[in-house]
Amino acid sequence: MLKTLKSYFGYDQFRPLQKEIITSILAKKDTLVLMPTGGGKSICYQLPALMMEGTAIVVSPLISLMKDQVESLQANGIIARALNSTNDETTNANVRFECRQGRVRLLYISPERLMSELNFLLKDIRISLFAIDEAHCISQWGHDFRPEYTQLKILREQFPQVPIVALTATADKITRQDILKQLDMKDPQIFISSFDRPNLNLEVRRGYQQKDKIRTILNFIRKHPQESGIIYCMSRNTTEKVAEMLSDYGLKVAVYHAGLSTPVREAAQDDFINDRVQIVCATIAFGMGIDKSNVRWVIHYNLPKSIESFYQEIGRAGRDGLPSDTLLFYSFSDIILLSKFAADSKQQEINLEKLNRMQQYAETDICRRRILLNYFGETMDHDCGNCDVCRNPPERFDGTIIVQKALSAIARTNQQIGTHTLIDILKGSASQEIIEKGYDKVKTYGAGREIPARDWQDYLLQMLNLGYFEVAYNENNHLKITEAGKKVLFGQTTAQLVTIKREEKAARTRKSAKNQTAEQVPLFGQTSTENQDDRLFEELRQLRKKLADSQAIPPYIVLTDKTLHLLATLKPTTIEAFGEISGIGEYKKEKYGKDFITVIRHVLKV
Incomplete structure (x- = not known):
């Protein structure tokens, strides 16, 4: 297992629970995996797929998510393919041919396409495992329920011997039970990793008007020069307004919402992934298919509808484990509008309760990280020290x-x-x-x-x-x-x-609404590593961009920010030493080693 991990993914050790999960899958046991975004979920099924006979079928809800995963695997020298509606029929025919030959290790497929291939391709090939990604989509209690996922129970009937692995980053206790039931999982092994993302700084601002929000956002972005971030807004109209205001200040901003045509949305996503724009202003339609590891910050311009949505959206920051910042604005008008949406929805009671919990998170006087973790059934017995409540503790x-x-x-x-x-x-x-x-x-x-x-x-x-x-x-x-x-x-x-201090609290809120407009946002977590050569880091970043552009893939797929920081800190000058850096497997060592070593030696003048 460790040899495969190092050879393909470039890591010397597993993250918490990965080894146990992989062992369970290799033993052909049904397995439920709950792991936060950026916690290393994908390796839990990708590594067994490389070690088992046959092809792993990965069910994924979004084409952009499949594309990202397939590109990342191919960049590590792994034969992975996707069957979906964006391929032309010739491409899909070739993918089926490769699968029948037994060459494909991982096949990504949507739930709808899976149903149409059940009695054709899937009957003709040897399947090592089924991985159901974003498994909360199968549950009516899940925050992103998708009816097409409910047909997946048929996998257990038709392939009783093939292990089913369900993976999600956001599922409370009730949703977890429903996932097990809906997929008819037999004697499942359940692994719940810590939901804690200690690298994320959590901050909430209440009652700001548009003018105050924009001033605070500009302040915030100045602390993150050249660093990628996402601003989530409740409505399509707001995304466009915010993007326009930020563009007026010379920032490179894209807009993404469901009202735009598919080509416009794809272009926005592509520009963001490839670092051609720094910021995306988006509705929640954006991001589920984003595996961009170097998003350094996420701002919520409005209150999200549930803690699951909020957790998943802030989880898009700092997937590489480096310090990243999150900022949530909310106002009474957000509550009124979201309550109306929840009341008009098909699952009125559930959605109102979930909104209620989100509001409680925003209004709390208790360590915010403890609230997030408690929501997912995880108890933390100490305050985190990395949220606004901890920095200004109440009595x-x-x-x-x-x-x-x-x-x-x-x-x-x-x-x-x-x-x-x-x-x-x-x-x-x-x-x-x-x-x-x-x-x-x-x-x-x-x-x-x-x-x-x-x-x-x-x-x-x-x-x-x-x-x-x-x-x-x-x-x-x-x-x-x-x-x-x-x-x-x-x-x-x-x-x-x-201690409840009502009058004081009300006065403080009024005072803060007046005074905080001119307030400078405190300096947030920096991404520079101690002993790092900043000039070398910049040169390596430019090289990464050039290599990525030449292959038409995102820069973070060539090497992650974390790996670049390690290169700029450890400064390897031989191909062998380059291959020892975390995140560089055999394939990347052979493919990129010479280019990166040349730049390092040039900057160090050796």
Whole structure:
């Protein structure tokens, strides 16, 4: 396994969980993989595909995603192909021919195309494994549900011996269970990697008007000269307005939204991937097919509709592991508009609950990273130090008794109530529901009388964000106590809550809306490596661009920014030493070694 990893991908060691996942797949076990964007999901099925007999079938929802993956594999000397509607029939015929000859190691295919090939190509070739990428698309609870994915259950019926690997970066507990059920996975091995992306700096700004936003964005971009970034906007109209304003300041900006023609969208994506433009202003239609490893920042001009969407979109920054920055703007008008969208959607309840959680993230006084991780069922017992809340920490107090009262009421009602009923119980309300259901008889009835209802709302929000209970939105939004919550309830640990300061907070918000327009954005994480020769890095970047352009592939597919930084820091002067750098496999060593060594020796004058 390590030999294959080094030879094809240029890495000396696996990332967390990769080895265990690959071992499970090689043992032909059904496997569910949850790993954050940039965590190394692709290698989990690509490496077994190189070690197993036959062709791996990779089901992918987007043509741009397939193209990117296929180009990356081919750049490592691996025979990978895609069957999709952008190929002409001659190309697709050639791909089928190569597959029947047993030459293709990985075949990328859309779910629709997979169905049409089921009784033809797939019956004629030896299949090593099925990899279902972006597997959350199969679940009605997933944030990006796609009906065409629901037909994939047929794979288990028709190919009972072939292992199925489902991979996603964004799936909460309910979505995970649904993926297993929809794909009819047998005795699956489940691997949940940490969702933490410590290299991402998280920041939120509330209540800014358009003028303030643009000024802040320009400030932000000045801290990232020449570095790629994405600005996500809620509407098509806003993407065009923002792009126009930034272009007026001399920035190279592309626009991407579903209202543009396919050629215009493809050109925008192509310009961004190939570093011909620095910034893309886009709606959420953009990015799922982007594997660009050197996106250094992501800005949300408006509040996203769910934490899954937000997490996936910020996940497009810093995929190479280098420091990257994220900035979220949101205002009351965003909430109103998104609530309307959610209320008008087919899954009204789910979408309103998901929006509610996104709003809670934006308004919290608790470490933002802890909230993100808790949402995906991962507990972090310390603050991250790399978000705006951690940099300006609020005042806290021992809130153990308050938390115990709330959790006790949830437990005594058999975890069958929502927040509204919980507050009614704690406040000792004599509402019809409370009396009818006998909740006025539980021991904690009225136990929180002295705390105002709106403060209870705030404390419960904090408890949710700290991971003491979760909301089961597939069970009428009932509250369920977590393991972390049980420890507080039974006195095994204490709970720190944030002191509520309403008047001060309101005054501070008004003051910040007035003053922050002129405020300089703090200096964010720099991408330069200690001991790096910056002139050499720039020369290597120019060479990479030239090599990429000559092959009509994106620069990051030649070598990633991370590998370039290592070259500019370690300065290898022989082909062998070049091949030892992380991210450079045998194929790239042979193909590019001479060119890069020539530049390094020239700059170092050796």
